[in-house]
Amino acid sequence: MGHAMTAAGDELLTGGEALVRALCGHAVTRVFGIPGTHNLEIYRHLAAYGIRHVTPRHEQGAGYAADGYARVTGRPGVVLTTTGPALLNAAAAVGQAYSDSVPLLVVSPGMPLRHPRLSTGLLHETRSQTEALRGVAAFSHRVSSVGEIDAAVARAFTLFRTGRPRPVHIEIPLDLLEAAERVGPARISPPLPRVTADPFAVREAARALAAAERPALVLGGGARDARQPCLALAERLGAPVVTTANGKGCVPETHPLSLGVSLHSAAVQKWLVSRDVVVAVGTELAESDFWAPPPPLDGTLVRIDIDPDQMYAGAPADVPLVGHARAVLEALLPELPTHTRVPGSHDHPQPPVDAAQPRLDPARPALSASQPSLDPARSPLDRARSPLDPGHSPLAPAQLPPHHARVPEDVRALRAARDAETATRDARWIPYLEAIRSVLAEDAVVTSDSAQCCYYGALPHLPIGTTGRYLHPTGFGTLGYALPAAIGAKVARPDRQVVALSGDGGLQFTVQELATAVQLRLPLPIVVFDNGGYGEIRDEMRARGDAPTAVDLPPVDLPALARAYGGHGTHACNADELVQSLTEALDRPAPTLITVSEETA
Template identity: 50%
Template sequence: MTGGQALVTALAAHGVDTVFGIPGTHNLEIYRHLARQGVRHISPRHEQGAGYAADGYARTTGRPGVAVVTSGPALLNAAASVGQAWSDSVPVLVVSPGLPLRHPGLGNGLLHEARNQGAALAAIAAASIRAASVAEIPVAVAQAFAIMTSGRPRPVHLEVPLDVLGETDEVRVSSRASVPTAAAPADEVATAAARLAHAGRPVLVVGGGARGAAVQVRRVAERLGAPVVTTANGKGVLAEDHPLALGAGVHLPAVRDAVADADVVLAIGTELAPSDLWYGPLPLDGRLVRIDVDPVGVLTNAVAEVALVGDAAATLEALLDQLPGVPHGAPAVESSARRAAQWRDRKRADAEKEGAEWLPVVAALTEALPRDAVVAGDSAMVCYFGALTNLPTHRPGSFLYPTGFGTLGYGLPAAVGAKVGNPGAPVLALIGDGGAMFTIAELATAADLRMPLPIVVVDNSGYGEIRNEMIDRDDPVHAVTFSSPDFAALGRAVGCHGVTLDDPADLASAVGKAFAADRATVIHLRHSDPATSLQQGAQP
C-alpha cells in the first residue's frame, strides 16, 4: 500500500466511516482512498469548522470524530478546535501531512512549511504522533485510538510526512483491540458505599465524564434519594424532568447552598473546574466522594475524602452492589422528593433571575424542541445565561457547549457534525451574532448537506458580554458593538432558507417549520439589548 492507502485503510478498520476536512496539495494521497474504503467525506469551508464538526459528531455519537486537513496553515486553523476538544474531554482525531522526512532542518521555503507543527499540536492535544514510515502508519492509527478511547477522552494529532504518504510498502492493518472498562478497586468502593449509606442529605454533582453512565447515575440518585445537579457537559445525564433533577448550573447560589447543606457530596466525572463554577470552588471539605476515570483529575480542584479512580458506569455499578436499599420505604422517598423540589425551586429562581433577558427565547425553544433534540450552543449570552440553566434537556449529549476553552464559532459547525452523526435526531444550533461570524461559512456546508437544521442567531449587535464587562469596569466602551449582516439573506445566498424575527414569541413556530424543511434554515432573531441602545450613539 501507499502511505495514504494504509492510513485510510487503518481508519476504516477502526470504525471510521465519516471524516470532515478540506483537501490540499499535500493530502491528496489521503483523499484518493477515502471513497474506495467507504469513508464519507464532509466538506466544511474552514478547517476550524472541520474540527468543531468532528467534535459535535463525537459528543453525540460516542465515537471519535475525525478531521483531515493539509499541512501548515490548515492544521493551525484547526488548532482552536483541538484546544476545545482537550478542554471538554472529547475524542477528536486531526490527521495532517507533515514535512518530508529529509526536509532541511532550517527549512527551504517549501509550500505550507512550518518549523514544527507537531510541537504546536502536542502543546494542546493529548499527543502528536508522527508516523515515519508506511509500515508504521497502522500502528500510529491504533495508538491514536488507544489514547482517545481509554481513560479520559482527549484529542490526538496524527502526522504523516508528505513523502511517506506517497511511498509504498508491505503493510499489515488490523482492527483495534477493545478497551476494558474497569471499576475502582473494591475496597475503595466499599469505603465510599459505607460513607454514602449513612448520608442523610446527599447531593450528586455530575459532569461530562458520566455521559456513558446515565442509567447508573439515575439508579444511584434514586437509591440515595439525592438531588442531582450537573455541569454544562453533564447536562441531560439525568433527564431534567426527573423528580431528583436540579438541572445544570453548578455556579448558581442555590446549588452552592445545597452543597453546603449536604453531609455527603458524590461528584461523578467532573473536574469541578473554575469554568463551570464561575464564582469560586464549592464548599466540599470533608464531605466529598469522587469518581473519575482520570487519576490526575480526581485530585484536581478539590480534595476528596474518598477518591475512586475508574470508569463511571462500572464504578457506579460496583457501588450499587454495596449500597443498601432505600431506607424506611415510601416516607423516605417522599421526603427526598420534597427536599429535591425545594432546592429545585430555589435553583430555578436563581437561573431565571440570571437569565431573565433570555427567558422568552428559552421558553420558545422549550415549546418547539422535541424531547430527543440536540442543541449545539456557542459561547453566547443566550446559551450560558439562558439555555444552560433554563432549557430542559433529557438525555446525555443533548446540549453541546464549548465550556472550558470557551471558543467562539463552535455552535454552527458542531450542529452540522451532530446532525451528520445522528441524521434522525432533531438538531438545532443556538448562536450569537458575534460568534456566528467566526464560522459563518459553515452555512454553506449545512446547505450542501440539505439537512433540516434550524440555526437560531440571537443578535444583540456585537459582543454583549464583553460590552457589559466594560460598562461594569467603568471602562471606555468600544470595539464591542457593530452592525450585523442580514443573516437570513446571508443564509438564502448560500442555499439555506432564511427568516428574520423581531419577537421571540414567533420563534417556536419558526423552529417547528425549520425542523420540517428540506434544508437548513437561518432564523435571525433581532434582540433588543438595553446596553446596545445605550452605547450605539457613542460608536464612531
C-alpha cells in the same frame, strides 16, 4: 483497492492508503476536512474503503463538526487537514475537544522525513507542527515509516477506548504519503474491558454513602455513559443532583431530585458546601463549572473518574474511585442499603433498575414566582402542540413513582432560589427558550455557542429530553462552535432534530459553514439572538466602569446572508413566530437562520 501483494504475503501500500486502511479497520465511516496539495494521496483512497467525506469551508469548522459528530455518536470524530495553516486552523477545535474530553483524531501531512532544520521555503513550511499540536492535544505522533502509520492510529483509538477521551494528532511526512512500502496486516486497537475501581475503595465509598445524612451528586460529561446507574444512585440515596454543562441531561432535568445546570448559582454552591457527602462523577469540579473559584467542600468527597489525575487535581478526593463511571457505579450500587431514602419522606423499597427503560417521563419545571409569568392561554408551549403531535407535550407533567410523588422541599426551594438570583437578567430569553422546547422531540440535539443566550439562558432554562443531547463548548469557551457542531451532529444522526443556538458575534466566526449545510441539504434551524456585538464583554466593561470599546458591531442582515448561501432566513419578532419558523425549518431540506433581537426578547 489498488494495493499489491508481495511474495511474503505483505501488502505494498503508500502511506496514504495505509492511513485509510487503518481508519477503516477502526470502523471510521465519515471524515471531515479540506483537501490540499500535500494530502491528496489520502483522498485518493477514501471511497475505495467506504469512507465518506464532508467538506466544511474552514478547517476550524471541520474540527467543530467532527466534535459534534463524536459527541452524539460516542465514536471518534476524524479530521483531515493539509500542512501548515490548515492544521493550525483546526487547533482551536482541538483545544475545545481537549477541554471537553471529546475523542477527536486530527491527521495531517508534515514536512518531509529528512527535511532540513533550516528553512527552505517549502509550501506550508512550519517549524514544528508536532510541537504546536502537542500544546493542545493529548499527544502528537509523527510517524517515521509507512509501517508505523497503523500503529499510530491504533494508539489513538486505544486512548479513546481506555482513558480519558481527548484529541490526538498524527503527522505523516508528506513524502511518506506517496511512498510505497511493504506492510503486514493492519494493527487494530484491541477490545479491552471497562476499568472498574479497587474493591476496597468501592466498599469505603459505600460506607460513607450509607451513613450520609445530606448526600449530593455532581455529574459531569464523564457520567454520560452511566445515566441509569447515576439515576439509580440518586434515587437510592434521595440525593439531589446538579450537573455541569457537559453533564446536562445525564439525569432528567425535570426529575424531582434534579437541580439541572446550577453550579454557578450562589444558593446551590452554598448548599453543596453544606453536604456531608458529595459524589462527583466524571467532572473536574473546575472554575469553568462554577464560573468562579470552586468553593471548598466541608463533607467527604467521593470522586469517580477514568482519569487518575482528577483524584488530586483541584479538589482532592477523600475516596478515589478510578475507573469508567458505569463500571464503578455498577460495582457500588450493590454495596449500598437496598432501600430508598428521600429527604422529607419515609423510606420506601427501591425497585430494580431496568437499564432499557427510562426511569421517568420528562416534566416541565414550574417557573418560580420571581420569574416572568406567562399566560397559560397564550403560552407558545400550548400553541405549538397541535401542529406537531396533538395532545402531546414533551414537557407534560411526569407520572412520578409513589416514592417520589412528593418532591423534596429542599430541592424545590433551591430551584426557586437559583432562578430568583437571575430572574431579571434571564427574562429576555425564557419565553423563546420555552418556544424552542415546545417544538423539540425528546431525542433532539441542541448545539450552543459561547454566548449569553446559551450559558445564561439555555443551559439552566432549556430542559433537554430524556434521550436528547446538549452540546456546549465549556472550559476552553471557543466562539463559533454551534453551527459546525450542529452540522456534524446532523450528519451523524440525520433522523433526529438538530437545532443550533448562537449569538450574532459568535456565529460570524464560522458563518461560512452555512454553505456546508446548504450543500448537504440539512434541515437545520440556527436560532441567533442578536445583541449587536459581543454582549458579555460589553457588560464586563461596563461593570468595571469602562466605556465599551470594540464590542459594538455594525448590524448584519443575517437572514439575507443565509439566503445568499442558498438557505433560508427569517426574523422572529416574538415566541409565536419562533415556534412557527422552527416548525417549518425542521422540515425544510436546507438550513434556516432565524434571528431574535434581544431588545424584543
